[in-house]
Amino acid sequence: MPTYTQPITELIQQRFSCRKYNKEPIPVEMQEKLRSMMAELSTGPFGTPMRFDLITAENQDGKALRGLGTYGFIQGASGFVVGALGAGQLNLEEYGYRMEQIVLAATNLGLGTCWLGGTFTKSAFARRIVLQDDERMPAILAIGLIDDEVQSRKGAIRQYVAGQRRIPWKELFFDRVWGTALSPEDAGEYSRSLEMVRLGPSASNKQPWRIVRTDGFFHFFIQRTKGYRNLMTRLVQIDDMQRLDMGIAMCHFELTACELGLNGKWGIVDHGLDLPNDLIEYSVSWILTD
Numbered sequence: 001m002p003t004y005t006q007p008i009t010e011l012i013q014q015r016f017s018c019r020k021y022n023k024e025p026i027p028v029e030m031q032e033k034l035r036s037m038m039a040e041l042s043t044g045p046f047g048t049p050m051r052f053d054l055i056t057a058e059n060q061d062g063k064a065l066r067g068l069g070t071y072g073f074i075q076g077a078s079g080f081v082v083g084a085l086g087a088g089q090l091n092l093e094e095y096g097y098r099m100e101q102i103v104l105a106a107t108n109l110g111l112g113t114c115w116l117g118g119t120f121t122k123s124a125f126a127r128r129i130v131l132q133d134d135e136r137m138p139a140i141l142a143i144g145l146i147d148d149e150v151q152s153r154k155g156a157i158r159q160y161v162a163g164q165r166r167i168p169w170k171e172l173f174f175d176r177v178w179g180t181a182l183s184p185e186d187a188g189e190y191s192r193s194l195e196m197v198r199l200g201p202s203a204s205n206k207q208p209w210r211i212v213r214t215d216g217f218f219h220f221f222i223q224r225t226k227g228y229r230n231l232m233t234r235l236v237q238i239d240d241m242q243r244l245d246m247g248i249a250m251c252h253f254e255l256t257a258c259e260l261g262l263n264g265k266w267g268i269v270d271h272g273l274d275l276p277n278d279l280i281e282y283s284v285s286w287i288l289t290d
């Protein structure tokens with residue numbers, strides 16, 4: 001578990017998707033810190049093998065990124081975090097979890113990041129980490145120095161409006177029964193962990209996480225977007241992106257719980273809940289332990 005010098009809840013609140021960078025390279029000592037942290041992240045929380053690397057932007061990367069289309073125009077990123085992921089039942093969630101730990105470490109160093117999971121030309125980035133046949137690269141991060149004023153100001157404004165850009169608690173977190181709102185008061189000591197899930201980044205800001213608390217558990221579900229099973233969404237791999245979002249949610253939830261001294265572990269259980277429709281998919285549960 002990497003160590004952060006600032007409280008995790010502060011880092012989560014400071015983070016935003018930075019799309020404009022100062023072209024200067026990331027200072028060498030910061031690069032070293034990130035690389036040594038990444039070297040420790042050789043498996044996911046369920047043991048799936050993965051590896052990450054920090055690469056310096058090359059001229060042709062901009063061209064590869066242009067494939068992202070109108071969704072997010074990344075300017076001046078001096079580096080990227082690329083990753084290679086092995087096979088495993090929850091491998092995409094695990095990759096989301098570990099990559100988000102890197103995001104928070106970069107935030108801790110004052111760096112800007114942006115998850116990039118669109119249909120960009122992955123081969124250009126895959127080549128740089130020498131992707132093997134049994135590996136895949138589900139998403140990468142743009143990383144670099146935040147372009148001073150403009151972006152920081154955007155960050156400040158963003159913090160102010162952040163609540164409005166997020167789905168309210170009552171639509172995300174439920175108590176025992178799907179649809180029965182769990183209030184922050186009722187969530188008690190876990191309210192911070194849930195709030196940190198809510199503030200997390202997600203592909204197209206869809207915020208697909210839904211959580212139901214029952215006795216001794218927090219069950220995590222993916223709220224799928226209508227039509228996600230059709231060819232188009234499969235082609236652009238939106239479904240995969242949402243599994244990364246779940247991993248990010250797990251990361252925020254667990255790191256916050258750890259910071260508060262709350263004990264638990266992840267597992268797949270028989271949740272026994274009635275779900276209102278088939279767009280809701282069970283993901284994983286946080287099991288409270290002593």
Ligand SMILES: Cc1cc2nc3c(=O)[nH]c(=O)nc-3n(C[C@H](O)[C@H](O)[C@H](O)COP(=O)(O)O)c2cc1C
Pocket residue numbers: 015016017018019068071072073114115116117118119139199200201202203204205241244245248
């Ligand atoms: C898995 C994933 C993939 C993403 N892909 C892109 C992308 O391709 N381009 C982009 O500009 N932003 C991308 N984002 C960033 C989201 O748009 C962003 O997290 C969301 O709009 C919320 O804004 P915030 O991160 O500033 O809080 C991605 C985020 C996640 C978690």
